[in-house]
Amino acid sequence: MRILNTLPREDGYHMPAEFEQHWGCIMIWPERADSWQYGAVAARHAFCQVAEAIAKSEQVIMLCSFEQYDTAREMLPEHIQVVEMSTDDAWARDVCPTFVKNDVGDIRGIDWGFNAWGGLVDGLYFPWDKDNKAARKICDFLNKDVYDQRDFILEGGSIHSDGEGTLMVTESCLLSAGRNPKLSKEEIEKRLKECLGAEKVLWLPCGIYQDETNEHVDNICAFITPGQVVLSWTEDKEDPQYEMCEKSLKYLESQRDAQGRKLTIHKLPLPQPIYMREEECRGLIHLNGEPTRVDGERLAASYVNFYISNDSIVMPAFQDKSDAQAKEILEKLFPDRSVVQIPARDILIGGGNIHCITQQIPMHK
Ligand code: KQY
Numbered sequence: 001m002r003i004l005n006t007l008p009r010e011d012g013y014h015m016p017a018e019f020e021q022h023w024g025c026i027m028i029w030p031e032r033a034d035s036w037q038y039g040a041v042a043a044r045h046a047f048c049q050v051a052e053a054i055a056k057s058e059q060v061i062m063l064c065s066f067e068q069y070d071t072a073r074e075m076l077p078e079h080i081q082v083v084e085m086s087t088d089d090a091w092a093r094d095v096c097p098t099f100v101k102n103d104v105g106d107i108r109g110i111d112w113g114f115n116a117w118g119g120l121v122d123g124l125y126f127p128w129d130k131d132n133k134a135a136r137k138i139c140d141f142l143n144k145d146v147y148d149q150r151d152f153i154l155e156g157g158s159i160h161s162d163g164e165g166t167l168m169v170t171e172s173c174l175l176s177a178g179r180n181p182k183l184s185k186e187e188i189e190k191r192l193k194e195c196l197g198a199e200k201v202l203w204l205p206c207g208i209y210q211d212e213t214n215e216h217v218d219n220i221c222a223f224i225t226p227g228q229v230v231l232s233w234t235e236d237k238e239d240p241q242y243e244m245c246e247k248s249l250k251y252l253e254s255q256r257d258a259q260g261r262k263l264t265i266h267k268l269p270l271p272q273p274i275y276m277r278e279e280e281c282r283g284l285i286h287l288n289g290e291p292t293r294v295d296g297e298r299l300a301a302s303y304v305n306f307y308i309s310n311d312s313i314v315m316p317a318f319q320d321k322s323d324a325q326a327k328e329i330l331e332k333l334f335p336d337r338s339v340v341q342i343p344a345r346d347i348l349i350g351g352g353n354i355h356c357i358t359q360q361i362p363m364h365k
Contacts, residue, residue, distance in 0.1 A: 002145045003136070004108070007194040013100035013108055014197025017163030017223055018308045021363040024059035025309070026138060027051055028090040028357070029072045029082075031065060034125070034292045035089055035350040037283030042346040047090070048075050050307070050314055050347075050354055053340045055080050057310035058360075063087060063134070083141065088116070088131040091352060093218065094155035096359035097135040097146060100197060107364040109139040109146045110195055112154040117213045118178025119153075124212055124351065125290060142361070152191055153179040157216040157356050159192070162223045165199040165258030167192055169217050172206045176214040200258035204248045208232060208270075209241040211300035218355045219302045220248060224266070224333050227257060232302045233267035241270065268329055271320035274301045280349055293349065305353030306330070307360075312337050316344030316353050 008014070027047060030036045036043040051060045055077070063085040064072040072082045087095060094117075097109030112135065116128035132150070139146035160168040173179070174188055183191070189201045207215025221231050231248060234241050252265050276297040284292045303326040306315035313330050317323045323341065331339045347353050 001140050001143055004145055004147045006147070008100045008108065008110065008147055009194050009197040012102045014165075015098060015159075015161040015163070015167075016101050016362045017161055017226070018360055019223070019225065020163055022058045022310055022360045023363045024061060024361045025054050025307070026061050026063065026092050026096045026359045026361065028087050028092045028095075029062055029064035029068050030090040030350065031068050032089045032287070033285035034287045034290060035284075037280050037346070037349055043350060044071070044075060046342060046344060046346045047357065049342045050357065051076060051080050053312060053314045053342065054307060054309045054358065057312065063092070085134060085137055086130040087134050088125060088128050090350070091131075091157075091356055092359040093157045093352075093356045095131040095134045096156065097139055097144075098156050098159070098196070099144075099360070099362050100195075101362050101364065105363075105365040107144055107362050109135060109142075109144050110149050111135040111139070111146050113150040113152055114155065115153050115178065117155065118176060121178030122176070122214070123178060126288065147195070149195060155213070155216065156359055157213060157218040157352070159196065160217055160221070160223055161196060161198065162226045162257065164226045165197075166202060166226070167196055167198045167200070168202040168204065168221060168223065168229070170204045170207045170215050170220070173214040173216055178214075198258065202252070202255055202257070204251055206244045206247060208300040208302050209239075209244060210298045212351055216356075219300055219305050219353070221252075222304050222306070222355075226259065227261040228264045228266065228333075230266045230268045230304055230330075230333065232270050232304045234270045239273070266329065266333060268303050268326055269322040271301050271303070271318040271322050274299045274318060274320075274345070274348065276349070299348050300351075301348050302353065303330075305355040307354050307358045308334075308337070313339045314354055315339060315341055316347070317341040318345060318348070319343065
């Protein structure tokens with residue numbers, strides 16, 4: 001593995017879309033006591049269901065700590081690889097490399113700086129040094145060259161690519177004070193284009209209400225093909241989320257992608273607001289005196305937080321009346337894939353969902 005100080009675009013690399021073919025997927029075993037209630041038992045079952053659904057059509061690699069190796073190995077089927085690696089939590093989307101690909105099918109990783117979604121400004125835990133080293137270690141064991149971009153703070157959940165030159169991000173996240181405060185919006189856009197091989201960046205104004213990542217794009221909107229997106233949507237005008245969805249819709253309607261196409265926007269209903277329960281709060285243990293969830297806190301639930309595997313869409317279910325409708329919509333939009341719904345409240349309590357706990361490795365030579 002080489003550590004590179006050049007830029008992916010000038011080397012002929014770009015970020016493929018998630019709906020292109022994958023070689024595999026990386027996940028991280030949940031363990032952290034202030035993220036996963038009651039010893040992470042229920043979360044582990046949910047992670048196993050996600051891993052098994054993805055493993056039907058691609059290789060799944062589950063990273064875990066030394067302490068959790070035996071448990072993870074016992075709970076996961078043999079065809080899922082379990083690899084010991086230190087991390088601070090289980091957000092593979094955000095701490096694993098973003099993979100870029102060239103025209104002859106080679107892939108390389110990008111090692112972004114990671115500061116737990118905002119560092120000392122509004123980060124979600126401290127320290128985060130194990131997470132920050134994970135991307136490089138993964139490239140090392142996969143034997144893939146890695147671009148050193150550690151001076152630029154970015155998480156995988158804050159970017160989407162259509163694979164044809166268009167990226168999608170949110171202003172609330174990428175312009176947040178805890179990430180790259182010394183860079184202007186223009187400088188951030190330039191860096192994204194140089195690293196991800198893109199010509200156009202779509203800047204959604206915001207994401208999902210109360211999303212503690214400063215509103216990652218992967219909770220509000222996703223490409224389903226080049227030129228088509230799904231957008232989280234509510235009809236409830238009393239909900240603060242309504243205005244956020246409206247702003248995003250108006251913005252997307254006003255834009256064209258890198259190929260000059262107007263976007264087709266499919267609305268995906270949001271579940272009814274979901275709140276933390278008292279018994280769930282009691283199952284979380286404070287670490288380092290850091291705050292954890294409080295009773296009645298609204299969680300940032302969204303069906304858009306799905307993973308596109310080679311043969312399926314792995315999406316959350318929330319025991320909500322919109323579960324079935326959201327599944328049907330995705331079934332129509334992805335006619336060549338089955339849609340698998342996994343009860344995801346225990347992942348949501350951690351602060352994200354199925355997309356946040358997965359990171360695809362594109363198909364490669
Ligand atoms: O990508 C994400 N949604 C990660 C959220 C981290 C929450 C930490 N408790």
